[in-house]
Amino acid sequence: MNFLAVIGRITFGFLQAAGRLGIFTGHALAHMFTPPFYFRSLMRQFMTIGYYSLPVVGLTALFTGAALALNIYEGGSRFNAESVLPSIVVIGIVRELGPVLCGLIVAGRVSASMAAELGTMRVTEQIDAMATLSTDPYKYLIAPRIIATTLMMPFMLVIVADAIGVMGGYLIATGKLGFNSSSYMRLTIDFLEPADVYASLTKAAVFGFFISLMGCYHGYHSRGGAQGVGISTTNAVVSACMLILLSNYIVTEIFFAS
Amino acid sequence: MTITPKISLKGLHKAFGPKVVLDSVNLDVMPGESMVIIGGSGSGKSVTLKCILGLLQPDSGSIKVDGEETVGLRGSNRKRLQKKFGMLFQGAALFDSLPVWENITFGLLAESKVTRKQAVEIAVENLRSVGLSPDVARLSPAELSGGMQKRVGLARAIANKPEIIFFDEPTTGLDPIMADVINELIVERVKEMGVTALTITHDMSSVRKIADKVAMIYNGNIIWTGPRNDIDSSGNDYVEQFIHGRAEGPIQMEVLKA
Numbered sequence: 001m002n003f004l005a006v007i008g009r010i011t012f013g014f015l016q017a018a019g020r021l022g023i024f025t026g027h028a029l030a031h032m033f034t035p036p037f038y039f040r041s042l043m044r045q046f047m048t049i050g051y052y053s054l055p056v057v058g059l060t061a062l063f064t065g066a067a068l069a070l071n072i073y074e075g076g077s078r079f080n081a082e083s084v085l086p087s088i089v090v091i092g093i094v095r096e097l098g099p100v101l102c103g104l105i106v107a108g109r110v111s112a113s114m115a116a117e118l119g120t121m122r123v124t125e126q127i128d129a130m131a132t133l134s135t136d137p138y139k140y141l142i143a144p145r146i147i148a149t150t151l152m153m154p155f156m157l158v159i160v161a162d163a164i165g166v167m168g169g170y171l172i173a174t175g176k177l178g179f180n181s182s183s184y185m186r187l188t189i190d191f192l193e194p195a196d197v198y199a200s201l202t203k204a205a206v207f208g209f210f211i212s213l214m215g216c217y218h219g220y221h222s223r224g225g226a227q228g229v230g231i232s233t234t235n236a237v238v239s240a241c242m243l244i245l246l247s248n249y250i251v252t253e254i255f256f257a258s
Numbered sequence: 259m260t261i262t263p264k265i266s267l268k269g270l271h272k273a274f275g276p277k278v279v280l281d282s283v284n285l286d287v288m289p290g291e292s293m294v295i296i297g298g299s300g301s302g303k304s305v306t307l308k309c310i311l312g313l314l315q316p317d318s319g320s321i322k323v324d325g326e327e328t329v330g331l332r333g334s335n336r337k338r339l340q341k342k343f344g345m346l347f348q349g350a351a352l353f354d355s356l357p358v359w360e361n362i363t364f365g366l367l368a369e370s371k372v373t374r375k376q377a378v379e380i381a382v383e384n385l386r387s388v389g390l391s392p393d394v395a396r397l398s399p400a401e402l403s404g405g406m407q408k409r410v411g412l413a414r415a416i417a418n419k420p421e422i423i424f425f426d427e428p429t430t431g432l433d434p435i436m437a438d439v440i441n442e443l444i445v446e447r448v449k450e451m452g453v454t455a456l457t458i459t460h461d462m463s464s465v466r467k468i469a470d471k472v473a474m475i476y477n478g479n480i481i482w483t484g485p486r487n488d489i490d491s492s493g494n495d496y497v498e499q500f501i502h503g504r505a506e507g508p509i510q511m512e513v514l515k516a
Binding site for chain 1: 352
């Protein structure tokens with residue numbers, strides 16, 4: 001009987017959380033497309049999320065591309081297939097590692113920051129204060145963050161991550177493994193297909209949406225002071241990472257499952 | 259001819275799970291009146307205020323502002339109503355990502371009623387009216403003392419020229435002299451603007467300074483209402499115990515029950 005009660009409580013808890021998230025998402029989407037639009041707030045988010053994430057995203061991509069090249073070269077040499085290195089590096093980076101690693105890095109950086117900022121605003125009544133000033137917090141706080149992350153991920157961060165990741169592989173391949181520079185570039189470009197890029201950008205947009213949604217959702221519903229903000233921040237990052245990995249599989253399945 | 263109350267609460271009920279915070283609150287605040295609600299911690303003062311502001315939805319009962327029912331108001335109707343309100347929060351609730359001048363004129367800027375240059379001028383004017391110098395306008399809230407934050411919060415509350423101002427524990431956390439300065443400012447601004455004021459506090463020196471009328475809330479009900487000068491001869495044991503701060507009496511704190 002107790003066991004059933006526990007199952008019931010967990011199920012109801014899950015449904016309640018899912019319902020609350022669904023309502024939050026609906027509100028957020030509705031406010032993204034209806035005026036007023038706060039362009040100054042949006043621009044600030046573009047800078048915070050896009051521009052300031054570039055260094056960490058770039059470094060991650062550079063070293064991942066370099067390590068990937070070394071691994072593929074060593075693995076490929078076991079059956080004399082070292083020449084596949086450029087094509088596997090570009091496919092691996094563009095289709096998978098670029099968007100996923102960029103997503104996970106941005107989840108750690110941006111989702112946590114959103115949850116902490118909004119959570120602090122919630123527990124110090126700043127969000128209530130905003131509502132009393134006839135300003136909808138969904139419009140001023142949530143919508144700009146979701147729009148900025150969903151746009152910055154594909155059109156700035158993942159494009160840069162893909163390019164730098166491929167560059168990392170190129171540097172190792174030409175500088176250390178003896179590949180010819182022009183043939184490496186030609187093989188890379190020849191092998192890359194538009195679908196690879198579309199998949200990469202689609203993943204990036206989806207990840208960006210989930211990163212900001214989780215950051216905003218958990219921050220907005222923070223309660224209980226500093227500890228509550230800490231819990232919200234952790235939940236935001238964990239849930240954003242899980243959604244990134246889950247949606248990565250789904251988008252890959254949609255694009256490439258034959 | 260009967261005058262319509264500025265704020266009228268009838269049978270206001272609000273519970274959080276099994277905990278009933280407001281049982282059946284009935285209260286009228288007349289135009290131009292300064293009403294102070296007193297009561298112990300957890301007695302429902304803040305929840306009453308948040309219900310009137312629309313930050314919380316009551317479970318049942320009626321809230322009328324200028325004779326208009328406000329429970330369930332949403333969208334543009336809620337926004338229209340919010341414009342009548344100004345609020346000074348307990349912790350000032352200043353937006354820490356914005357400078358003081360933007361905090362004060364946040365509502366005006368959000369509605370694009372003024373240019374940013376005009377907003378600075380309005381902020382400086384409002385800062386002067388609460389006894390702060392113009393150079394405070396460019397500071398960030400983190401650079402202000404508690405008393406200055408309260409004054410900036412007051413400047414923000416009056417910047418939109420509201421008809422009703424709410425004060426949530428305006429002197430909490432301040433030294434007695436600064437508390438008196440804030441009380442004086444509240445009295446001056448309320449009289450000068452001719453607004454209706456609703457204050458919640460448990461600071462009796464604030465009550466004696468600010469109030470025209472006093473209401474005492476206990477266990478989610480208004481148990482006594484009367485003019486400020488009658489508070490010392492209320493004949494109500496609960497009020498007597500509260501205003502004299504006695505541990506012995508009909509009000510039993512949780513800690514004493516244990």
